[in-house]
Amino acid sequence: MKTFRATMLCVVLTLSAIVSNSQEQKIPLNEPDQNKPRLFSNLPDKIPVTLTNIDNILSAPVGRNSQFRLSEDNTLQFAGEVVSTASKYNNSIQSVVIRSDDFNGARLTISKITNPDGSIRYSGRIISFKHGDLYELENQDGQLVLVKKNYYELVNE
Numbered sequence: 001m002k003t004f005r006a007t008m009l010c011v012v013l014t015l016s017a018i019v020s021n022s023q024e025q026k027i028p029l030n031e032p033d034q035n036k037p038r039l040f041s042n043l044p045d046k047i048p049v050t051l052t053n054i055d056n057i058l059s060a061p062v063g064r065n066s067q068f069r070l071s072e073d074n075t076l077q078f079a080g081e082v083v084s085t086a087s088k089y090n091n092s093i094q095s096v097v098i099r100s101d102d103f104n105g106a107r108l109t110i111s112k113i114t115n116p117d118g119s120i121r122y123s124g125r126i127i128s129f130k131h132g133d134l135y136e137l138e139n140q141d142g143q144l145v146l147v148k149k150n151y152y153e154l155v156n157e
Contacts, residue, residue, distance in 0.1 A: 036132030037131055039134075043148070046145050046146070046148070047135070047145065048143055053069050053072075054110060054112070056069075058112055060085070062083065065081040065101075066079070068080070068098065078098060078100060080100040081098065095109065095110065103128065105129065105131065106127065107128070108126045110123075111123045124136075127154075133151060134149055135147065135148055136154065
């Protein structure tokens with residue numbers, strides 16, 4: 001009787017192992033689309049930006065549709081509408097978002113962060129989720145520069 005039970009238990013376990021699904025699940029990953037069109041192909045890889053132009057952009061009111069200068073030599077002018085502004089913590093963080101008229105689907109975001117010690121840091125980017133390139137604001141040797149980057153250097157999908 002014990003062998004019959006053991007045999008039946010082995011048969012049931014074998015059948016359930018054959019019928020059951022495996023534990024392997026496919027992880028949903030989006031492969032980077034390296035063939036996205038380039039939005040800024042006609043612009044240089046680095047564009048120097050002046051603080052006065054950034055401060056003028058940060059002070060723009062919501063709804064303003066204008067041409068914003070980023071560089072003194074007019075390498076990059078960003079025409080668009082201010083869609084969002086924010087000022088938090090007694091103006092220690094200020095930011096603005098501008099929707100572009102010239103660059104299809106692009107947004108310019110700039111933030112100014114004032115640290116407790118009085119130092120100021122700027123961050124920002126011009127990005128379009130439909131295109132394969134973007135500009136990111138970096139501080140290089142005390143000069144603010146928009147640096148052209150590949151979209152997938154910044155964004156992981």
